[in-house]
Amino acid sequence: MRLAHALIAKSIAETILIGSIAVVFYASTFPPTYHGWAEPLPYEIAGWAVNQATQAERLEVQLFIDGKFVSSATANQSRPDVVAAGWAADEWHGYKFNLPSLNAGPHEATVYALHISAGGKRQTLQLLGDPVKFVITPNGDAKSEAK
Numbered sequence: 001m002r003l004a005h006a007l008i009a010k011s012i013a014e015t016i017l018i019g020s021i022a023v024v025f026y027a028s029t030f031p032p033t034y035h036g037w038a039e040p041l042p043y044e045i046a047g048w049a050v051n052q053a054t055q056a057e058r059l060e061v062q063l064f065i066d067g068k069f070v071s072s073a074t075a076n077q078s079r080p081d082v083v084a085a086g087w088a089a090d091e092w093h094g095y096k097f098n099l100p101s102l103n104a105g106p107h108e109a110t111v112y113a114l115h116i117s118a119g120g121k122r123q124t125l126q127l128l129g130d131p132v133k134f135v136i137t138p139n140g141d142a143k144s145e146a147k
Helices: 002-029 080-084
Strands: 034-041 044-051 060-065 068-074 092-098 105-117 122-127 132-136 142-144
Touching: 034 105, 034 132, 034 142, 044 060, 044 080, 044 105, 068 092
Parallel strands: none
Antiparallel strands: 034 044, 044 092, 060 068, 060 105, 105 122, 105 132, 132 142
16 A cells, blocks of 8 residues: 555656646747737838847737748837837837738738747747738738737
């Protein structure tokens, strides 16, 4: 009976250890302090990105449309609304991407923040906000897709 209890205790301890390692790894790879949002404008996707752990940091952001990489930029443009909403200490967290030539019809844009960890050895992309669904009109304008 003691052996059974010892094996159960050992299994529980191993589970807690492995679970703790997984949580620490996940939090360091995909920090919960990255926040942002994007919206379609007539000829661009604009938004903001901030790391609330280091608010002076200007994040590199990457735009994907319909699952394909389009461009990268640094989120360093003025967005006073981000400060007013309490997301950042300063207004320099905005970005804009010019839309590439797209066929008329529905599309989906996703914006990711590039997170570098493990002393520069590991790079991950972290989704900022929700995917942006938009429609390209026949004249080439982007409009939010009706929900």
